[in-house]
Amino acid sequence: MALKLTDLKTNVHNDWCPGCGDFGILNAVQMALAEMNVEPSNVVIVSGIGCSGKMPHYIKTYGVHTLHGRLLPFASGIKIANPNLEVVCVGGDGDGMGIGAGHFVNSGRRNLDMAYIVHDNGVYGLTKGQASPTLKLGMKTKSLPKPNINQAVNPLLLAIASGYTFVARGYAYDVRHLKELIKKAINHKGFAFLDVLQPCPTYNDILTKEYWAGEDNLDPSGKPVPRVYKLEETGYDGVVHENTEEEIERKVAQAVLKSFEFGDRTPIGVFYQNEFTPTYEERLNSRMPTYRTYPPAMQRIARDDGTPLAKVQKLLDELSLT
Amino acid sequence: MIGGAQGSGVDTSANIFARAAAQGGYHVFGKREYYSNIKGEHSYFQVRVSSKIIRSHVDTVDMLASFDEETVFRHALEVRPDGAIVYDPDLKMKKLEDVPTIEKNVKESLVRRLSQSGLGTTMQDILELARKRGVHLYPIPYMDLLKQVGQKFGESSLSSLSRMTNVMAVASSYALLSFDSSILKDAIMKVFRSKQKVAEMNQAAVDVVYSFVQEKYDGSFGYTLPPIKVNERRIFMRGNVTVGIAKELAGCRLQTYYPITPASDESEYLEAHEVIELDNLPGEPELAEQQTVKNGSIVVVQTEDEIAAITMAIGGGLAGVRSSTSTSGPGFSLMAEGLGWAGMNEVPVVVTLYQRAGPSTGMPTRHEQGDLRFALFTGHGEFPRIVLASGDLEEVFYDTVRAFNYAERYQTPVIHIIDKALANSDTTLPMLDIAKVKIDRGVTITGKYETNNGVEFPRFKQTETGISLRPAVGTKGVVYWLTGDEHDEFGHISEDPTNRVIMMDKRMKKLEVADREIPLSEKVNFFGPEEAKITVLSWGSTKGAILDAIDWLREEGIDVNFLQIRLINPFPTEYVSNVLSRAKKIVDVEMNYSGQLAEVTMEKTCIPIKNKIVKYNGRPMSCEELYHALKSFAEGTAPTRVVLTNGS
Ligand SMILES: Cc1ncc(C[n+]2csc(CCOP(=O)(O)OP(=O)(O)O)c2C)c(N)n1
Ligand code: SF4
Ligand SMILES: [Mg+2]
Numbered sequence: 023m024a025l026k027l028t029d030l031k032t033n034v035h036n037d038w039c040p041g042c043g044d045f046g047i048l049n050a051v052q053m054a055l056a057e058m059n060v061e062p063s064n065v066v067i068v069s070g071i072g073c074s075g076k077m078p079h080y081i082k083t084y085g086v087h088t089l090h091g092r093l094l095p096f097a098s099g100i101k102i103a104n105p106n107l108e109v110v111c112v113g114g115d116g117d118g119m120g121i122g123a124g125h126f127v128n129s130g131r132r133n134l135d136m137a138y139i140v141h142d143n144g145v146y147g148l149t150k151g152q153a154s155p156t157l158k159l160g161m162k163t164k165s166l167p168k169p170n171i172n173q174a175v176n177p178l179l180l181a182i183a184s185g186y187t188f189v190a191r192g193y194a195y196d197v198r199h200l201k202e203l204i205k206k207a208i209n210h211k212g213f214a215f216l217d218v219l220q221p222c223p224t225y226n227d228i229l230t231k232e233y234w235a236g237e238d239n240l241d242p243s244g245k246p247v248p249r250v251y252k253l254e255e256t257g258y259d260g261v262v263h264e265n266t267e268e269e270i271e272r273k274v275a276q277a278v279l280k281s282f283e284f285g286d287r288t289p290i291g292v293f294y295q296n297e298f299t300p301t302y303e304e305r306l307n308s309r310m311p312t313y314r315t316y317p318p319a320m321q322r323i324a325r326d327d328g329t330p331l332a333k334v335q336k337l338l339d340e341l342s343l344t
Numbered sequence: 345m346i347g348g349a350q351g352s353g354v355d356t357s358a359n360i361f362a363r364a365a366a367q368g369g370y371h372v373f374g375k376r377e378y379y380s381n382i383k384g385e386h387s388y389f390q391v392r393v394s395s396k397i398i399r400s401h402v403d404t405v406d407m408l409a410s411f412d413e414e415t416v417f418r419h420a421l422e423v424r425p426d427g428a429i430v431y432d433p434d435l436k437m438k439k440l441e442d443v444p445t446i447e448k449n450v451k452e453s454l455v456r457r458l459s460q461s462g463l464g465t466t467m468q469d470i471l472e473l474a475r476k477r478g479v480h481l482y483p484i485p486y487m488d489l490l491k492q493v494g495q496k497f498g499e500s501s502l503s504s505l506s507r508m509t510n511v512m513a514v515a516s517s518y519a520l521l522s523f524d525s526s527i528l529k530d531a532i533m534k535v536f537r538s539k540q541k542v543a544e545m546n547q548a549a550v551d552v553v554y555s556f557v558q559e560k561y562d563g564s565f566g567y568t569l570p571p572i573k574v575n576e577r578r579i580f581m582r583g584n585v586t587v588g589i590a591k592e593l594a595g596c597r598l599q600t601y602y603p604i605t606p607a608s609d610e611s612e613y614l615e616a617h618e619v620i621e622l623d624n625l626p627g628e629p630e631l632a633e634q635q636t637v638k639n640g641s642i643v644v645v646q647t648e649d650e651i652a653a654i655t656m657a658i659g660g661g662l663a664g665v666r667s668s669t670s671t672s673g674p675g676f677s678l679m680a681e682g683l684g685w686a687g688m689n690e691v692p693v694v695v696t697l698y699q700r701a702g703p704s705t706g707m708p709t710r711h712e713q714g715d716l717r718f719a720l721f722t723g724h725g726e727f728p729r730i731v732l733a734s735g736d737l738e739e740v741f742y743d744t745v746r747a748f749n750y751a752e753r754y755q756t757p758v759i760h761i762i763d764k765a766l767a768n769s770d771t772t773l774p775m776l777d778i779a780k781v782k783i784d785r786g787v788t789i790t791g792k793y794e795t796n797n798g799v800e801f802p803r804f805k806q807t808e809t810g811i812s813l814r815p816a817v818g819t820k821g822v823v824y825w826l827t828g829d830e831h832d833e834f835g836h837i838s839e840d841p842t843n844r845v846i847m848m849d850k851r852m853k854k855l856e857v858a859d860r861e862i863p864l865s866e867k868v869n870f871f872g873p874e875e876a877k878i879t880v881l882s883w884g885s886t887k888g889a890i891l892d893a894i895d896w897l898r899e900e901g902i903d904v905n906f907l908q909i910r911l912i913n914p915f916p917t918e919y920v921s922n923v924l925s926r927a928k929k930i931v932d933v934e935m936n937y938s939g940q941l942a943e944v945t946m947e948k949t950c951i952p953i954k955n956k957i958v959k960y961n962g963r964p965m966s967c968e969e970l971y972h973a974l975k976s977f978a979e980g981t982a983p984t985r986v987v988l989t990n991g992s
Contacts, residue, residue, distance in 0.1 A: 062823055063818070063823050076837070086817065086826045087825065088685065092655045092682065095659065099657060099662070099667065100662055102643050103643075104816075104818050107818045124649060125651075128647070306643060311639070312640065318641070318660065318665040323785075334589050334592050337617065342578070343578045
């Protein structure tokens with residue numbers, strides 16, 4: 023039975039501001055899951071804290087709304103315990119690259135088979151518009167008393183450096199394109215990072231929907247030139263096709279260069295993808311050969327009468343004196 | 345006592361010494377003291393052996409086995425008259441002032457004592473001072489003897505031979521005690537299991553040392569250690585390993601950690617034993633899926649920090665896996681927010697908290713019981729938690745399993761407090777009884793859940809006990825939500841005031857249920873006569889010193905009983921009130937500054953506790969100092985607060 027979009031919607035009141043880019047991301051996630059015909063109880067949406075963090079409550083799958091910045095270790099624990107689950111992480115830019123930056127980097131090193139969608143709005147939405155780590159130096163969004171004094175982090179560059187094996191960017195208001203990216207991220211074998219340009223009409227009055235649509239960026243004929251363009255339409259191919267050092271280096275270098283394009287011409291699409299890197303699950307399985315077939319969540323630990331199943335007597339015997 | 349520079353094999357030699365004694369039928373209690381340093385600083389291992397059960401260390405040293413000068417300088421004067429010092433005569437002329445790792449104040453006090461006796465500052469001088477007090481001196485020319493061993497094995501490199509000096513020191517001590525050398529050689533074989541050649545060379549070293557000692561010092565030392573016949577099965581356990589084995593038995597299948605002393609050894613043990621053999625009796629239908637799988641596994645993840653450690657473990661708990669993390673004070677401080685999330689979302693997760701001397705980095709490798717109140721209140725807001733504290737390795741073993749049972753039964757975080765002293769103590773125990781262990785998963789559901797009420801499942805449904813059905817995240821047939829925000833029964837955010845009260849009541853009620861259900865025998869221990877001159881109140885690893893000290897006092901006709909609190913939260917208020925209100929004189933014994941358990945007990949029972957014996961110099965209590973302090977309370981000569989300070 024095919025999954026309908028409505029099967030994935032809860033009746034929880036959505037309290038995002040009207041016009042918030044988060045709606046586009048929510049729709050894209052629901053469309054992607056519906057098209058993938060997932061089983062809802064096999065999907066876990068894990069979020070952090072922020073406006074973006076509320077997303078799980080609007081989706082009828084398992085939803086885990088965690089702590090500010092900590093969504094990745096929470097999600098990793100779930101995934102390691104039960105690698106059969108489809109784990110999708112969603113969080114804010116402050117959540118992921120500010121307070122959670124350490125987890126951002128180290129989760130890349132692990133390469134669990136999950137997807138991570140970042141709502142990149144340049145601000146701390148839920149705490150009323152302070153600068154987020156992706157806001158550029160000198161920008162003064164609406165509620166900042168003074169222009170931003172910090173340089174911005176480049177999320178794509180950081181993801182590549184941290185070892186993410188799928189690095190992409192989407193745009194919240196190109197929902198169909200975003201949906202395809204989300205499907206790719208979920209289907210990717212390994213940890214997929216998807217940065218989504220997310221207008222926050224309430225606090226970010228610079229990177230607005232109008233800005234990305236290029237309403238002030240007119241061509242000679244007076245037509246607006248959108249500021250986002252699709253990588254795939256330029257013939258760009260971010261996928262590592264063969265597992266050689268040379269190919270990987272070439273694709274990484276290309277993605278790194280691309281990651282610096284921002285502003286009047288801002289690429290969206292897949293910057294880099296490499297499925298040759300072993301996932302954390304595969305690494306675990308190489309050490310514990312029953313890990314994949316019999317992961318922690320499937321393991322029986324006791325008989326019905328409570329008798330433990332682990333044979334630790336052997337371990338005790340090793341320490342025995344007789 | 346065996347001492348030497350860190351990294352020079354003190355641990356190995358002490359391990360061999362202790363193992364050999366244990367194999368010889370003795371009860372052994374070993375304790376390790378070391379600096380937060382990898383190479384060079386002084387460390388020592390104190391091993392107490394007895395034909396009777398022993399549970400603590402003593403301050404005086406009967407025999408000091410040394411292979412460097414620092415050990416002699418530091419400990420020679422702790423050796424009691426008619427005790428012995430084994431040392432390297434080549435080091436005789438080494439000067440105290442040239443040992444860079446001895447603290448200035450320690451040097452000054454030694455110089456003072458030496459000059460009072462008209463002595464200089466060489467190792468020979470301090471040995472002379474010991475000799476004057478009646479200590480026997482046994483110089484052992486390690487290098488000459490090692491060369492003999494080297495000849496046998498065609499090994500002439502002095503640096504590789506000198507690696508056996510530590511074992512020579514042990515062998516000398518045992519030779520002086522006329523201990524059966526074959527037992528010692530057997531222990532060496534076990535310790536160097538994986539290194540055949542090393543084992544054989546060390547065994548040869550034992551023979552060389554034994555014949556030297558027999559020739560030169562035969563019978564000159566008054567004590568012997570004849571082998572004892574033992575009728576029970578015993579094991580030789582270390583604290584960290586005890587926890588590790590118990591976790592595997594308990595069904596813990598995800599352990600997360602960020603390296604920290606003294607907790608990480610446990611995680612490393614688990615990682616080394618990550619493949620778990622399962623008991624897989626053919627013909628048991630409910631285990632059908634296991635017929636093809638003989639092994640399970642525990643995933644051990646070294647995380648980027650302790651925040652990740654606790655939250656990842658919580659993730660495992662959500663997915664229905666018994667999960668835990670092990671840490672010490674600094675790491676636990678970082679876990680506060682995560683712990684609250686687990687409390688709010690009713691997630692079973694176990695934190696094994698190895699206390700060490702705080703605050704801040706404190707004394708990372710030293711002992712303290714300073715985190716009782718912290719464990720009771722970690723995190724903001726109010727949520728239920730279960731806090732239990734073990735007093736010795738046997739309790740550590742069974743409590744570790746219980747911690748997981750409580751966590752799942754009451755769906756809440758459990759903090760299992762142990763400490764550096766337990767983690768680093770090596771003791772003989774009667775073989776642990778696995779048959780005593782039962783696993784109780786409460787109302788956990790895994791796999792699939794059939795319901796006619798649609799897929800949205802009321803995970804936080806009201807019940808009489810506050811405990812709701814808990815399908816693991818990923819259970820087929822249902823979905824629900826979790827959030828650190830206050831939530832309704834499906835796990836959706838709610839700020840409704842009525843719902844808030846219902847949910848707070850639901851969560852906190854579980855503690856009342858736990859208090860009702862957990863048997864008294866898991867909450868407290870009571871030792872000694874009903875009627876006694878003194879009632880000792882304590883918790884955790886002071887247990888050993890207390891039991892040994894009250895044995896000594898009983899021999900003198902002073903009756904002392906002892907109430908050990910094991911379940912700190914929910915606190916066994918009624919029982920404790922009963923015992924303490926009958927007590928003639930209550931003395932609180934703790935390894936911290938303020939007497940934290942006394943404060944908690946007063947808060948719960950309203951019974952005043954004025955008398956305290958506390959210690960916070962980073963060294964565990966010896967039974968002697970505790971004995972003296974308790975005796976002074978019995979005789980009425982003690983001030984209300986006695987601070988113990990022994991230990992080096
Ligand atoms: C430990 C902690 N510190 C601070 C906060 C307050 N806080 C809530 S949301 C938020 C920022 C959210 O910004 P972002 O992650 O970019 O998400 P957005 O709201 O923009 O989607 C902060 C700082 C918190 N919840 N927890
Ligand atoms: S504050 Fe911004 S990010 Fe948050 S809901 Fe409103 S528009 Fe969206
Ligand atoms: Mg943001």
